[in-house]
Amino acid sequence: METIHLTYPETPDVVPSVMVLGFFDGVHTGHQAVIRHAQEQAERLNVPVTVVTFDPHPKQVLSNKPDAVRYITPLSRKLKRIESLGVERCLVLTFTKELAGLSPQQFVDDYLIGAGAVHVTAGFDYSYGKFGEGTMETMPFHARGRFTTSVVNEQTEGGEKVSSTRIRKLLGAGEVDAAATLLGSPYVICGEVIHGDARGRTIGYPTANVVMDASYVMPRLGVYATRVRLRDGRTFHAMTNVGRRPTFYDTGDVSIESHLFDFSEDLYGQLIEIEWVRFIRNERAFDGLDSLIAQLKQDETTARSILS
Numbered sequence: 001m002e003t004i005h006l007t008y009p010e011t012p013d014v015v016p017s018v019m020v021l022g023f024f025d026g027v028h029t030g031h032q033a034v035i036r037h038a039q040e041q042a043e044r045l046n047v048p049v050t051v052v053t054f055d056p057h058p059k060q061v062l063s064n065k066p067d068a069v070r071y072i073t074p075l076s077r078k079l080k081r082i083e084s085l086g087v088e089r090c091l092v093l094t095f096t097k098e099l100a101g102l103s104p105q106q107f108v109d110d111y112l113i114g115a116g117a118v119h120v121t122a123g124f125d126y127s128y129g130k131f132g133e134g135t136m137e138t139m140p141f142h143a144r145g146r147f148t149t150s151v152v153n154e155q156t157e158g159g160e161k162v163s164s165t166r167i168r169k170l171l172g173a174g175e176v177d178a179a180a181t182l183l184g185s186p187y188v189i190c191g192e193v194i195h196g197d198a199r200g201r202t203i204g205y206p207t208a209n210v211v212m213d214a215s216y217v218m219p220r221l222g223v224y225a226t227r228v229r230l231r232d233g234r235t236f237h238a239m240t241n242v243g244r245r246p247t248f249y250d251t252g253d254v255s256i257e258s259h260l261f262d263f264s265e266d267l268y269g270q271l272i273e274i275e276w277v278r279f280i281r282n283e284r285a286f287d288g289l290d291s292l293i294a295q296l297k298q299d300e301t302t303a304r305s306i307l308s
């Protein structure tokens with residue numbers, strides 16, 4: 001996929017294409033429907049598809065808080081997911097206050113007409129330009145006859161819109177399986193394995209301690225059945241704790257640690273991917289090592305049966 005990063009006032013080259021607009025965090029099933037619709041239009045018009053997205057999230061820039069938004073898919077993962085749908089081109093517009101201040105007409109002139117759009121599509125609730133004043137109802141007007149437009153209806157699951165916001169809430173509540181349904185695949189966090197306290201090994205449950213990019217949405221604290229994918233592509237069933245380890249620390253930082261089943265290799269320094277399958281239980285403070293180990297044994301049985 002050809003990926004073009006632009007920061008206003010940089011402008012795109014003219015390449016005739018169907019342009020599909022949105023932030024697309026998570027590239028969930030709603031987004032997939034919108035992109036699929038764009039691909040159908042592109043086939044009909046015999047041009048490629050260009051996804052037009054932004055980075056960082058508008059809320060992060062407009063709220064003046066650098067960490068206001070956690071991502072289901074930070075940019076690189078979002079781009080990989082979009083590419084895997086067969087999209088040929090992606091325009092990533094740096095979201096700045098200057099870009100946010102463009103009038104709807106200016107936005108369309110500079111980034112859609114100016115990029116060679118022959119057709120523009122988005123979901124029913126897409127908005128653009130200063131204060132989000134442009135909508136898919138005003139798009140035909142701002143198109144100045146230079147491109148046609150279409151709108152994708154609301155995609156729902158269980159009677160409710162599929163949305164990035166909804167998925168972030170589910171992850172925050174530990175409902176990783178429901179999040180996977182809306183995403184169309186399990187939630188994935190990528191991180192590097194670092195050294196922990198090496199206590200895990202002594203209790204028969206060695207763990208890979210993972211530092212993830214701080215911009216990911218953190219699932220609710222607790223113990224999960226997960227799958228761990230290694231750099232070489234092998235995947236192992238695992239149980240993963242997101243927590244403060246209250247048995248050992250009064251106030252610890254939140255850590256993510258995975259115990260991979262039937263695995264005994266060195267993982268230090270590796271980038272691994274954790275796929276979140278199902279919440280098992282809350283983290284607890286145990287009165288000693290023996291009761292923690294007994295609980296871990298039980299967690300292993302539960303996780304193995306969920307994953308089998």
Ligand SMILES: Cc1cc2nc3c(=O)[nH]c(=O)nc-3n(C[C@H](O)[C@H](O)[C@H](O)COP(=O)(O)O)c2cc1C
Nearest residue numbers: 196197198199200207239241245246247259283284
């Ligand atoms: C599946 C799983 C569940 C865990 N549950 C708890 C828990 O409920 N309470 C707790 O204090 N620590 C819990 N832990 C954390 C262990 O205390 C931790 O793995 C151990 O102290 C090893 O730490 P280390 O990797 O830094 O050596 C859990 C770890 C795993 C892998």
Ligand SMILES: Nc1ncnc2c1ncn2[C@@H]1O[C@H](COP(=O)(O)OP(=O)(O)OP(=O)(O)O)[C@@H](O)[C@H]1O
Nearest residue numbers: 022023024030122123125126154155162163164165
């Ligand atoms: N459930 C849906 N049905 C139809 N279109 C959708 C749906 N969700 C998103 N879209 C469209 O996909 C594009 C990207 O949307 P956006 O990134 O705002 O997603 P979102 O899931 O609605 O996010 P948020 O929860 O942050 O509002 C937009 O054109 C939007 O209208």
